Amino acid sequence: MTDSTHTEAPLGVLFMAYGGPESLEDMPGYLADIRAGRVTTQAVLDEITNNYRQIGGKSPLPEFTRAQVEATMQELQARVQRPLKAYIGMRHWNPWIEDAVREMLDDGITQAVAIVLAPHYSSMSVAKYQKKIKAGLSMNHGHIDFEFVNEYHTESGYVTALANRVREGIAAFPEGERDDVHVILSAHSLPVRILREGDPYADQLHESARLIAAAAGLRDDQWSWSYQSAGRSPEPWLGPQLDEHLHDLSGKGIRKVVSVPVGFVSDHVEILFDIDIAAQETAAELGMTLVRPPALNTDPLFIGTLASVLERKVAALS
Ligand SMILES: C=CC1=C(C)c2cc3[nH]c(cc4nc(cc5[nH]c(cc1n2)c(C)c5CCC(=O)O)C(CCC(=O)O)=C4C)c(C)c3C=C
Ligand SMILES: [Fe+2]
Numbered sequence: 320m321t322d323s324t325h326t327e328a329p330l331g332v333l334f335m336a337y338g339g340p341e342s343l344e345d346m347p348g349y350l351a352d353i354r355a356g357r358v359t360t361q362a363v364l365d366e367i368t369n370n371y372r373q374i375g376g377k378s379p380l381p382e383f384t385r386a387q388v389e390a391t392m393q394e395l396q397a398r399v400q401r402p403l404k405a406y407i408g409m410r411h412w413n414p415w416i417e418d419a420v421r422e423m424l425d426d427g428i429t430q431a432v433a434i435v436l437a438p439h440y441s442s443m444s445v446a447k448y449q450k451k452i453k454a455g456l457s458m459n460h461g462h463i464d465f466e467f468v469n470e471y472h473t474e475s476g477y478v479t480a481l482a483n484r485v486r487e488g489i490a491a492f493p494e495g496e497r498d499d500v501h502v503i504l505s506a507h508s509l510p511v512r513i514l515r516e517g518d519p520y521a522d523q524l525h526e527s528a529r530l531i532a533a534a535a536g537l538r539d540d541q542w543s544w545s546y547q548s549a550g551r552s553p554e555p556w557l558g559p560q561l562d563e564h565l566h567d568l569s570g571k572g573i574r575k576v577v578s579v580p581v582g583f584v585s586d587h588v589e590i591l592f593d594i595d596i597a598a599q600e601t602a603a604e605l606g607m608t609l610v611r612p613p614a615l616n617t618d619p620l621f622i623g624t625l626a627s628v629l630e631r632k633v634a635a636l637s
């Protein structure tokens with residue numbers, strides 16, 4: 320006998336990511352969306368366009384997102400009885416979250432789970448993606464029962480995968496030098512005002528960092544925290560920024576560094592330019608060697624984490 324309650328539409332699985340330009344021509348529109356109506360000067364546009372030019376003229380984020388979604392869906396569908404259908408929605412570019420929601424409604428989806436490809440919750444990140452789902456529903460006068468994954472920054476697969484990256488980075492140095500290697504764990508900065516607003520972002524990042532450092536077996540003096548990629552706006556942003564942090568470490572005599580960003584789950588401009596080009600340049604000027612292991616991308620431990628947190632939300636809907 321078949322289960323008659325779940326025979327109609329599949330359960331939707333909405334994966335959301337930041338979005339990235341597919342060519343340099345997309346840059347003005349992409350930046351206008353990120354900067355939400357604030358004027359982008361020609362100088363800022365030129366600078367960011369040039370950053371993208373140096374990483375190949377487009378963002379690799381959409382491609383990594385599709386690969387992560389495909390791998391996660393394979394694992395999730397193997398664990399869940401109900402038929403599932405995946406959707407991808409981006410916050411700042413095509414395919415937009417609102418369009419993905421419309422597609423879900425057109426497909427007759429009535430129940431769905433949603434996750435952002437960012438492990439830490441903030442009112443300035445994850446909450447904004449979730450608001451776009453609500454906007455998509457109200458724009459299309461539709462209703463879907465959504466279960467949201469808010470965060471997954473302490474999940475063991477995510478922590479272990481990044482601890483493995485830390486170990487890989489240290490192992491890139493000759494055996495006799497590894498004790499002198501310093502590990503910098505970092506994430507995207509946000510305006511300092513989030514602390515006054517009680518936002519959990521900074522605490523969650525520090526919690527992840529402590530867990531990753533412990534799982535990698537680092538001594539307390541062997542690692543430190545840094546923010547990176549602060550936006551170009553006049554208000555103060557959380558620091559220290561990676562560049563000043565490298566100067567600070569250099570002042571303490573550190574010459575060998577492993578850089579592991581913990582808030583990004585795939586390689587994109589904030590890693591490929593901000594670390595691999597800008598921070599590498601600073602490190603070279605300071606006479607430091609900086610190693611940056613690959614981002615999580617489709618690491619099976621990370622994909623297993625996504626499948627696990629989604630599986631729990633699917634169970635909550637069943
Ligand atoms: C936790 C918050 C943020 C994450 C994660 C994040 C990821 C991310 N950002 C870019 C590219 C750009 N971000 C820019 C500005 C910007 N980013 C955030 C927050 C996060 N970004 C904020 C709050 C801002 C400022 C927005 C504003 O009002 O000005 C920009 C614009 C240029 C700039 O200000 O630096 C770019 C480009 C990527 C690719 C990315 C990857 C997941
Ligand atoms: Fe951003």
Ligand SMILES: [Fe+2]
Nearest residue numbers: 507548550589
């Ligand atoms: Fe950014």
